[in-house]
Amino acid sequence: MPLLTIRHVTTYRYKQPVSLGEHRIMMRPREAFDQRLLSARLDIDPQPSELRWQHDVFGNSVAIALFNRNASHLIVKSEATLEHAPLGQTQVDVEPYARLFPFTYSSEDMPDLLRSIERQHPDPERILDNWARAFVSNTGNTGTVALLTQIATSIQRDFTYVPRHEKGTQTPIETLKKRQGTCRDFAVLMIEAVRALGFAARVVSGYVYNPSRTEGMVGGGNTHAWVRIFLPGSGWVEFDPTNGIIGNRGLIRVAIARDLYQALPLSGTWFGLPASFIGMDVKIDVQSADPHQFPATAHGAINSRLIGA
Numbered sequence: 001m002p003l004l005t006i007r008h009v010t011t012y013r014y015k016q017p018v019s020l021g022e023h024r025i026m027m028r029p030r031e032a033f034d035q036r037l038l039s040a041r042l043d044i045d046p047q048p049s050e051l052r053w054q055h056d057v058f059g060n061s062v063a064i065a066l067f068n069r070n071a072s073h074l075i076v077k078s079e080a081t082l083e084h085a086p087l088g089q090t091q092v093d094v095e096p097y098a099r100l101f102p103f104t105y106s107s108e109d110m111p112d113l114l115r116s117i118e119r120q121h122p123d124p125e126r127i128l129d130n131w132a133r134a135f136v137s138n139t140g141n142t143g144t145v146a147l148l149t150q151i152a153t154s155i156q157r158d159f160t161y162v163p164r165h166e167k168g169t170q171t172p173i174e175t176l177k178k179r180q181g182t183c184r185d186f187a188v189l190m191i192e193a194v195r196a197l198g199f200a201a202r203v204v205s206g207y208v209y210n211p212s213r214t215e216g217m218v219g220g221g222n223t224h225a226w227v228r229i230f231l232p233g234s235g236w237v238e239f240d241p242t243n244g245i246i247g248n249r250g251l252i253r254v255a256i257a258r259d260l261y262q263a264l265p266l267s268g269t270w271f272g273l274p275a276s277f278i279g280m281d282v283k284i285d286v287q288s289a290d291p292h293q294f295p296a297t298a299h300g301a302i303n304s305r306l307i308g309a
Contacts, residue, residue, distance in 0.1 A: 017070035023268030025063040027078035089246040095233035113200035132193040156244035200230040206254040209286040
Protein backbone atom coordinates (compact mmCIF):
# COMPACT_ATOMS: atom_id res chain seq x y z
CA MET A 1 0.00 0.00 0.00
CA PRO A 2 1.72 3.24 -1.13
CA LEU A 3 2.50 5.80 1.56
CA LEU A 4 1.98 9.32 0.20
CA THR A 5 2.49 12.86 1.46
CA ILE A 6 0.53 15.69 -0.16
CA ARG A 7 1.52 19.34 0.32
CA HIS A 8 -0.92 21.94 -0.97
CA VAL A 9 -0.01 25.64 -0.61
CA THR A 10 -2.22 28.52 -1.78
CA THR A 11 -0.92 32.10 -1.59
CA TYR A 12 -2.90 35.31 -2.12
CA ARG A 13 -1.03 38.62 -2.38
CA TYR A 14 -2.30 42.21 -1.99
CA LYS A 15 -0.68 45.64 -2.59
CA GLN A 16 -1.74 46.88 0.82
CA PRO A 17 -3.43 45.26 3.80
CA VAL A 18 -7.03 44.22 3.19
CA SER A 19 -9.72 42.93 5.48
CA LEU A 20 -10.10 39.16 5.21
CA GLY A 21 -13.58 37.68 5.46
CA GLU A 22 -14.62 34.12 6.18
CA HIS A 23 -12.75 31.42 4.22
CA ARG A 24 -13.91 27.87 3.60
CA ILE A 25 -11.14 25.29 3.16
CA MET A 26 -11.50 21.73 1.80
CA MET A 27 -7.99 20.27 1.54
CA ARG A 28 -8.08 17.40 4.05
CA PRO A 29 -8.24 14.02 2.21
CA ARG A 30 -11.24 11.87 3.00
CA GLU A 31 -10.73 8.77 5.13
CA ALA A 32 -11.95 5.47 3.71
CA PHE A 33 -11.00 1.81 3.43
CA ASP A 34 -8.90 2.60 0.34
CA GLN A 35 -7.13 5.69 1.71
CA ARG A 36 -6.16 5.73 5.36
CA LEU A 37 -5.26 9.17 6.69
CA LEU A 38 -2.25 8.97 9.02
CA SER A 39 -1.72 12.67 9.72
CA ALA A 40 -3.04 16.03 8.58
CA ARG A 41 -1.93 19.58 9.32
CA LEU A 42 -3.38 22.94 8.28
CA ASP A 43 -1.34 26.15 8.71
CA ILE A 44 -2.74 29.60 7.90
CA ASP A 45 -0.87 32.92 7.77
CA PRO A 46 -2.06 35.28 9.14
CA GLN A 47 -3.34 33.14 11.95
CA PRO A 48 -7.14 33.18 12.02
CA SER A 49 -8.96 34.51 15.06
CA GLU A 50 -11.13 31.41 14.91
CA LEU A 51 -10.77 28.09 13.12
CA ARG A 52 -13.48 25.49 13.35
CA TRP A 53 -14.09 22.20 11.57
CA GLN A 54 -17.32 20.72 10.30
CA HIS A 55 -18.64 17.99 8.03
CA ASP A 56 -20.76 19.20 5.14
CA VAL A 57 -23.82 17.42 3.78
CA PHE A 58 -21.58 15.00 1.83
CA GLY A 59 -19.33 14.18 4.80
CA ASN A 60 -16.39 16.26 3.54
CA SER A 61 -14.11 17.82 6.16
CA VAL A 62 -14.39 21.61 5.94
CA ALA A 63 -12.33 24.16 7.88
CA ILE A 64 -13.92 27.58 8.45
CA ALA A 65 -11.38 30.36 9.11
CA LEU A 66 -12.30 33.78 10.53
CA PHE A 67 -9.94 36.77 10.76
CA ASN A 68 -9.95 39.91 12.92
CA ARG A 69 -7.08 41.91 11.41
CA ASN A 70 -5.96 43.20 8.03
CA ALA A 71 -3.18 41.52 6.05
CA SER A 72 -1.27 41.94 2.79
CA HIS A 73 -1.25 38.21 2.12
CA LEU A 74 -3.05 34.99 2.90
CA ILE A 75 -1.19 31.68 2.85
CA VAL A 76 -2.98 28.38 3.41
CA LYS A 77 -0.78 25.29 3.76
CA SER A 78 -2.17 21.78 3.98
CA GLU A 79 0.01 18.72 4.52
CA ALA A 80 -1.36 15.20 4.80
CA THR A 81 0.18 11.73 4.89
CA LEU A 82 -1.91 8.72 3.97
CA GLU A 83 -1.83 5.10 2.88
CA HIS A 84 -3.44 4.67 -0.52
CA ALA A 85 -4.80 1.35 -1.78
CA PRO A 86 -5.20 1.44 -5.56
CA LEU A 87 -8.29 -0.39 -6.82
CA GLY A 88 -8.60 -1.24 -10.50
CA GLN A 89 -11.34 -2.08 -12.95
CA THR A 90 -11.01 -5.82 -12.32
CA GLN A 91 -12.12 -5.21 -8.71
CA VAL A 92 -15.45 -3.69 -9.75
CA ASP A 93 -18.07 -6.32 -8.92
CA VAL A 94 -21.61 -5.53 -10.05
CA GLU A 95 -24.75 -7.29 -8.86
CA PRO A 96 -26.16 -9.69 -11.50
CA TYR A 97 -29.28 -7.61 -12.08
CA ALA A 98 -27.16 -4.54 -12.92
CA ARG A 99 -24.49 -6.11 -15.12
CA LEU A 100 -26.35 -5.26 -18.30
CA PHE A 101 -27.68 -1.83 -19.22
CA PRO A 102 -30.36 -0.67 -18.67
CA PHE A 103 -31.21 -1.59 -15.10
CA THR A 104 -33.13 0.03 -12.25
CA TYR A 105 -31.66 0.89 -8.87
CA SER A 106 -33.24 -0.90 -5.94
CA SER A 107 -36.13 0.69 -4.04
CA GLU A 108 -33.84 0.92 -0.99
CA ASP A 109 -31.15 2.90 -2.83
CA MET A 110 -33.26 5.05 -5.12
CA PRO A 111 -34.47 7.67 -2.57
CA ASP A 112 -30.88 8.51 -1.65
CA LEU A 113 -29.64 8.52 -5.24
CA LEU A 114 -32.31 10.68 -6.87
CA ARG A 115 -30.53 14.03 -6.50
CA SER A 116 -27.39 12.49 -8.03
CA ILE A 117 -29.40 11.33 -11.04
CA GLU A 118 -31.01 14.72 -11.70
CA ARG A 119 -29.61 16.62 -14.67
CA GLN A 120 -27.91 19.96 -13.96
CA HIS A 121 -27.62 21.37 -17.49
CA PRO A 122 -30.38 21.93 -20.09
CA ASP A 123 -30.18 19.95 -23.32
CA PRO A 124 -33.19 21.13 -25.37
CA GLU A 125 -31.83 19.77 -28.67
CA ARG A 126 -30.82 16.46 -27.04
CA ILE A 127 -27.24 16.85 -28.21
CA LEU A 128 -25.82 15.31 -25.06
CA ASP A 129 -28.55 12.67 -24.91
CA ASN A 130 -27.75 11.50 -28.43
CA TRP A 131 -24.02 11.46 -27.74
CA ALA A 132 -24.50 9.34 -24.61
CA ARG A 133 -26.98 6.97 -26.30
CA ALA A 134 -24.46 6.30 -29.08
CA PHE A 135 -22.46 4.20 -26.59
CA VAL A 136 -25.41 1.85 -26.03
CA SER A 137 -25.51 -1.23 -28.24
CA ASN A 138 -28.58 -1.75 -30.40
CA THR A 139 -28.43 -5.47 -29.65
CA GLY A 140 -29.60 -5.01 -26.07
CA ASN A 141 -26.43 -6.62 -24.76
CA THR A 142 -24.58 -3.60 -23.32
CA GLY A 143 -22.43 -4.36 -20.28
CA THR A 144 -22.78 -1.71 -17.58
CA VAL A 145 -19.09 -1.41 -16.69
CA ALA A 146 -18.10 -1.66 -20.36
CA LEU A 147 -20.49 1.17 -21.20
CA LEU A 148 -19.13 3.50 -18.53
CA THR A 149 -15.55 2.56 -19.37
CA GLN A 150 -16.15 3.37 -23.03
CA ILE A 151 -17.53 6.81 -22.18
CA ALA A 152 -14.56 7.64 -19.95
CA THR A 153 -11.90 6.37 -22.35
CA SER A 154 -13.53 7.99 -25.37
CA ILE A 155 -13.35 11.40 -23.66
CA GLN A 156 -9.68 10.79 -22.94
CA ARG A 157 -9.04 9.66 -26.52
CA ASP A 158 -11.21 12.03 -28.54
CA PHE A 159 -11.01 15.26 -26.54
CA THR A 160 -7.97 17.49 -26.04
CA TYR A 161 -6.94 18.45 -22.53
CA VAL A 162 -6.25 22.22 -22.47
CA PRO A 163 -5.37 23.91 -19.13
CA ARG A 164 -7.53 26.94 -18.36
CA HIS A 165 -7.03 29.14 -15.31
CA GLU A 166 -10.16 31.29 -15.68
CA LYS A 167 -13.07 30.78 -13.33
CA GLY A 168 -15.98 28.64 -14.36
CA THR A 169 -16.73 25.41 -16.14
CA GLN A 170 -17.86 24.80 -19.69
CA THR A 171 -21.32 23.37 -20.18
CA PRO A 172 -21.38 19.78 -21.46
CA ILE A 173 -22.66 21.06 -24.84
CA GLU A 174 -19.73 23.51 -25.10
CA THR A 175 -17.26 20.72 -24.35
CA LEU A 176 -18.86 18.46 -26.95
CA LYS A 177 -18.67 21.19 -29.58
CA LYS A 178 -15.13 22.32 -28.77
CA ARG A 179 -13.81 18.78 -28.25
CA GLN A 180 -11.44 20.17 -25.64
CA GLY A 181 -11.43 21.30 -22.03
CA THR A 182 -9.98 20.88 -18.56
CA CYS A 183 -10.46 18.01 -16.13
CA ARG A 184 -13.42 19.81 -14.57
CA ASP A 185 -15.04 20.22 -18.01
CA PHE A 186 -14.55 16.52 -18.76
CA ALA A 187 -15.94 15.54 -15.35
CA VAL A 188 -19.07 17.64 -15.87
CA LEU A 189 -19.51 16.19 -19.37
CA MET A 190 -19.31 12.59 -18.15
CA ILE A 191 -21.56 13.22 -15.16
CA GLU A 192 -24.29 14.73 -17.33
CA ALA A 193 -23.90 11.99 -19.96
CA VAL A 194 -24.31 9.12 -17.49
CA ARG A 195 -27.14 10.93 -15.70
CA ALA A 196 -28.86 11.12 -19.09
CA LEU A 197 -28.66 7.31 -19.09
CA GLY A 198 -30.12 7.07 -15.58
CA PHE A 199 -26.94 6.59 -13.52
CA ALA A 200 -26.32 8.29 -10.18
CA ALA A 201 -23.10 10.30 -10.48
CA ARG A 202 -21.14 12.74 -8.34
CA VAL A 203 -18.06 14.88 -8.83
CA VAL A 204 -14.82 14.28 -6.92
CA SER A 205 -12.07 16.82 -6.30
CA GLY A 206 -8.65 15.82 -5.09
CA TYR A 207 -5.19 15.03 -6.37
CA VAL A 208 -3.77 12.90 -9.16
CA TYR A 209 -0.34 11.28 -9.04
CA ASN A 210 1.62 8.98 -11.30
CA PRO A 211 1.81 5.47 -9.75
CA SER A 212 4.60 4.46 -12.15
CA ARG A 213 7.05 6.10 -14.49
CA THR A 214 5.52 4.26 -17.44
CA GLU A 215 2.14 6.00 -17.20
CA GLY A 216 1.30 9.42 -18.58
CA MET A 217 -1.01 11.25 -16.18
CA VAL A 218 -2.72 14.54 -17.03
CA GLY A 219 -3.70 17.09 -14.42
CA GLY A 220 -0.78 16.73 -11.99
CA GLY A 221 0.33 19.87 -10.16
CA ASN A 222 -3.26 21.06 -9.81
CA THR A 223 -6.27 19.93 -7.89
CA HIS A 224 -8.00 17.39 -10.09
CA ALA A 225 -11.64 16.53 -10.84
CA TRP A 226 -13.21 13.21 -11.79
CA VAL A 227 -16.46 11.23 -11.42
CA ARG A 228 -18.03 8.69 -9.05
CA ILE A 229 -20.87 6.49 -10.28
CA PHE A 230 -23.01 4.27 -8.09
CA LEU A 231 -22.99 0.61 -9.19
CA PRO A 232 -24.93 -1.98 -7.16
CA GLY A 233 -22.47 -4.46 -5.71
CA SER A 234 -19.49 -2.10 -5.64
CA GLY A 235 -21.07 1.16 -4.52
CA TRP A 236 -19.45 4.39 -5.68
CA VAL A 237 -16.82 3.66 -8.35
CA GLU A 238 -14.29 6.19 -9.67
CA PHE A 239 -14.06 7.10 -13.36
CA ASP A 240 -11.51 9.69 -14.49
CA PRO A 241 -12.32 10.76 -18.08
CA THR A 242 -9.23 12.97 -18.27
CA ASN A 243 -6.86 10.02 -17.86
CA GLY A 244 -9.15 7.13 -18.76
CA ILE A 245 -8.87 5.66 -15.26
CA ILE A 246 -11.44 3.21 -13.90
CA GLY A 247 -10.94 2.73 -10.18
CA ASN A 248 -8.89 4.96 -7.90
CA ARG A 249 -5.39 4.21 -9.19
CA GLY A 250 -3.46 7.48 -8.94
CA LEU A 251 -6.45 9.37 -7.50
CA ILE A 252 -6.66 10.82 -3.97
CA ARG A 253 -10.13 11.96 -2.89
CA VAL A 254 -10.57 15.18 -0.93
CA ALA A 255 -14.18 16.22 -1.55
CA ILE A 256 -17.26 14.56 -3.04
CA ALA A 257 -20.27 16.60 -4.15
CA ARG A 258 -23.28 16.66 -6.43
CA ASP A 259 -21.94 19.74 -8.25
CA LEU A 260 -18.48 21.27 -8.67
CA TYR A 261 -19.32 24.49 -6.82
CA GLN A 262 -19.86 22.39 -3.67
CA ALA A 263 -16.29 21.04 -3.75
CA LEU A 264 -14.08 24.13 -4.07
CA PRO A 265 -10.76 23.61 -2.25
CA LEU A 266 -10.62 27.24 -1.06
CA SER A 267 -13.18 30.03 -1.22
CA GLY A 268 -13.65 33.21 0.75
CA THR A 269 -13.96 36.98 0.72
CA TRP A 270 -11.78 40.04 1.26
CA PHE A 271 -12.58 43.75 1.52
CA GLY A 272 -10.46 46.55 0.11
CA LEU A 273 -9.77 48.54 -3.06
CA PRO A 274 -10.34 46.52 -6.25
CA ALA A 275 -6.75 47.20 -7.35
CA SER A 276 -5.37 45.75 -4.11
CA PHE A 277 -5.30 42.19 -5.39
CA ILE A 278 -1.94 41.36 -6.99
CA GLY A 279 -2.37 37.69 -7.68
CA MET A 280 -2.24 34.18 -6.31
CA ASP A 281 -0.63 30.85 -6.96
CA VAL A 282 -1.01 27.24 -5.90
CA LYS A 283 1.71 24.64 -5.47
CA ILE A 284 0.90 20.98 -4.97
CA ASP A 285 3.49 18.30 -4.27
CA VAL A 286 2.67 14.59 -4.04
CA GLN A 287 5.55 12.52 -2.73
CA SER A 288 6.02 8.83 -2.04
CA ALA A 289 7.96 7.18 0.74
CA ASP A 290 9.50 5.12 -2.05
CA PRO A 291 11.31 7.57 -4.40
CA HIS A 292 11.31 4.97 -7.18
CA GLN A 293 7.56 4.44 -7.11
CA PHE A 294 6.57 7.47 -9.17
CA PRO A 295 7.91 10.95 -10.03
CA ALA A 296 8.08 12.66 -6.68
CA THR A 297 7.14 16.26 -7.32
CA ALA A 298 4.78 18.20 -9.53
CA HIS A 299 4.12 21.94 -9.39
CA GLY A 300 1.40 24.05 -10.93
CA ALA A 301 -0.26 27.42 -10.56
CA ILE A 302 -4.05 27.63 -10.63
CA ASN A 303 -6.90 29.66 -9.27
CA SER A 304 -7.75 27.82 -6.08
CA ARG A 305 -11.40 28.75 -6.46
CA LEU A 306 -11.37 26.32 -9.37
CA ILE A 307 -10.92 22.59 -9.45
CA GLY A 308 -8.22 21.69 -11.93
CA ALA A 309 -6.68 24.00 -14.47
